[in-house]
Amino acid sequence: MSFAPLTHPSRRELALGALSLVTAPGLLRAQPATGERADLRSVFREHGVSGCFVSYDLKADVWTYVDRARAERRYVPASTFKIANSLIALEAGAVADENEIVPYGGRPQPIKAWERDMSLKEAIVVSNVPVYQELARRIGIERYREWLARLDYGNRDPGTVVDMFWLRGPLMTSAVEQVRFNVRLARDRLPASSRAQAIVRSIVTLETQGPRTLYAKTGWFAAGTPKIGWWSGWIDTGENVHAFCLNINMTAMADASKRLSIGRTILARLGIYG
Template identity: 50%
Template sequence: MVWRDDARITEMFDQAGVTGTFVVHDVAANVYTGHDRQRAAVRYVPASTYKIPNSLIGLATGAVSSVDDVLPYGGGPTYLPQWARDMPLREAIRVSNVPVYKELARRIGMARMREGLRRLDYGNMETGSVIDAFWLDGPLKISALEQTRFLGRLAQGKLPFPKAALAAVREIVRQEDNPNLYAKTGWYMPDDRNNQIGWWVGWVEKEGNVYAFALNVDITDEAAAASRVPLGKAALQSLGLL
């Protein structure tokens, strides 16, 4: 593996006062560029970045027939008020609706979920015994480097899933403010509220090439949480990708 440390990105992390890693995988050249290679290889709970493979497995197994199938949120109180209604995956992934994606996981079921993870070669591929919590609480974990490999294959349509499912998931993670940017956030928030991890992952398409990226940071306060996307975008801009 060819890794290149980038001093500009390290300086951005230092200035932001956050501890974390950022890696970009130039898929065509198979070169990784970023900050903190050691941390980039450490696996963490993926949290809502798992909505990407969850969507893929849901479509591939027929748990939903399309990203426009409306799924129920289940009623009751929700962590965010915008989650408190039924919605399709197309909308649910944009507002990161946890109850809707828990329902999707239950419809997929454990056997099909485990098979999907194996086919995707996603992180440690561990689901434990709770079908609708393993990506939020563990035991599922994935590293920033593994995220970029998975996302690079998704971007190129090279995952062993139906082409229509791959295309649909690429479409719903495409960013409205930049048609060349595909991305998803995540926030691992254990019950004890310690050791929280924030993610921003995705890829950029530029001049026919794919640049898959993954950022994760220790969330110690609201400022660290808010830094994820701006820090990631600044790193991509410094590399001439945004």
């Protein structure tokens, strides 16, 4: 399989792109309004976990935090990286589109649903690790290094092990950084083709309520202490975008469902979704 070459933006293009993100009307303008919602920490307590939540209202240019300090702290992204990883795979030519079947390798897996060759749109739904590891080996570590810098993703560090860096590190990102990434993807503003961004949006679509569509991906960093559960995404109303991300400390698989339960509860209490 041949891979598409990466076109490198000039320093001037990078600078102008970064500037546009904080000066363009309604898109992450400089010094936006912020609000800490300490009252919503009770949602985490009710579920017996500690964590944070952050959201950004694009039209109002308002950030909302539940534990801002933690929301700005970096952790290994685990499977939430599949959003960016899908984009990189498409742009690098590691997979032709969301329908191309990718082999999982034929080995026994901890989750039976992963023991099947599947397309990108199927693999992201069940968070198929071996399929994405196959794509990672096709992409290669240097191409990842280039794309992580280009996308300004977290600490931009893929390390040296091409099929594990988002599962065990050294790649790390914060909830705030994930929200910034999500806003740009939602509005087709990432330095990638509109085609690839549209495909990624389509495969992370979860559901629609009237004019509002929910896009999101879970993640679970299980290799370290503490173990971190993620839920990252956005709601698009057509006229506005509410990007969000949360993470929690997880001690057992039983905590997995709490990511969505906490996230949906907070989104509903903020009047954003639900």
